Amino acid sequence: MASKNERAEMKTMIHQMTYGVEVEMTAITRESAAHVTASVLGAGSSVHYLGGAYHKYQVIDPQGREWLFVSDCSINAIDSNGRQADSRGAYSCELNTPPLYLADMDTLQNVIRALRNAGAKTGARYGCGIHVHVGSKEHTARSLKNFINLVFSQEEMLYKALGVDESRIRNWCVPMNNRRGGYSEHGTPTNFMEDLKGCKTIEQIETAWYKNFSGSAPEYCRTSHYDESRYHLLNLHRYFSTRGKDCNTIEIRAFNATLHAGVIRSFVLLVLSMNAKALTSTRIKAEKNPIMTAGNEKFAMRTWLVSMGWTGDMFKNPRQHLLKNLASNSAWRFGKSGDLYR
Incomplete structure (x- = not known):
């Protein structure tokens, strides 16, 4: 467990980090979504059609920041009347x-609420999901390994807490030591986590990543936007392909689609806290959470969140969102009677 000072440091760090969110939706056109967003962002906002392969609409907010609405062929689009629509057409909409x-955060939540009120719909039935990015230029080989080991250690708990269905795990957010496809329900096991142990530099981590998940050299893989290795719970292809650029981020892909502003807030806080934990820890071991393995899911999640600074009113509702899909007892590790989960 992190010390009180370490938890306080992590709570401070998350206010200094940048994040970005991709929210997939349908039943609203990209043009309409852009104008709805501009109305929330206020006077001085402008809407522009950029076109291109993703048929982009751009919203420039009063601070000069760019909010984009793009098409995504993975969305099972419907129109505003609920009829099937073209997956690349006007109703394929990703923020x-x-x-x-x-x-x-208040601005983001207000945008999400406005889109929902304007008729946007989302969910697994429409092939939608949410991805959260965190700015990652400050990572070293040590902290990057920490992030990987953190995700590997907690991935079963994350999948369950986030309610990720089997098809998404298998296709779009595969476990850290598996490669998409093959004979296993969650992909084909690889040697990535074993190879990672010997990595001392970011370049070595990159080589191990692409070798196991794409089967090719880094200099080839990192230039491909849709490299096969991107489809993991923790997408490091995003990190390696943008390294050295202002847009450098790490992506977490496991979040179910929602237009609930409070749930999206909990997703963002979780990713920022995981990043802070990776950056501040001397070493995170690649060991499965023993409390989760023993079966007390809620206690495992609650104590893990506390170890990342999740205390106080700021985290009250987000914590509830992340505990609601888990079983057992959040207050007692071995159950109130002390005879369980041993």
Whole structure:
């Protein structure tokens, strides 16, 4: 468990980090979504059609930041009357936010609420999901390994807490030591986590990543936007392909589609806290959470969140969102009677 000072440091750090969110939706056109967003962002906002392969609409907010609405062929689109629509057509709609800070959370939530009120719909039935990015230029080989080990250690709990269905795990957010496809329900096991142990530099981590998940050299893989390795719970292809650029981020892909502003807030806080934990820890081991393994899911999640600074009113509702899908007892590790989960 992190010390009180370490938890306080993590709570401070998350206010200084940037994040971005991709929110997939349908039943609203990209043009309409852009104008709805501009109305929320206020006077001085402008809407522009950029076109291109993703048929982009751009909203420039009063601070000069770019909010994009793009098409995504994975969305099972419907029109505003609920009829099937073209997956690349006007009703295929994905919001890409600019880099934001926690101070911008009210703005993001107001945009989400306005889109929902304007008729946007989302959910697994429409093939939609949510991805959260966190700015990652400050990572070293040590902290990057920490992030990987953190996700590997907690991935079963994350999948369950987030309610990720099997098809999404299998296709779009595969476990850290598996490769998409093959004979296993969650992909084909690889040697990535074993190879990671010997990595001392970011370049070595990159080589291990692409070798196991794409089967090719980094200099080839990192230039491909849709490299096969991107489809993991923790997408490091995003990190390696943008390294050295202002847009450098790490992406978490496991979030179910929602237009509930409070749930999206909990997703963002979770990713920021995981990043802070990776950056501040001397070493995070690649060991499965023993409390989760023993079966007390809620206690495992609650104590893990506390170890990342999740205390106080700021985290009350987000914590409830992340505990609601888990079983057992959040207050007692071994159950109130002390005879369980041993």
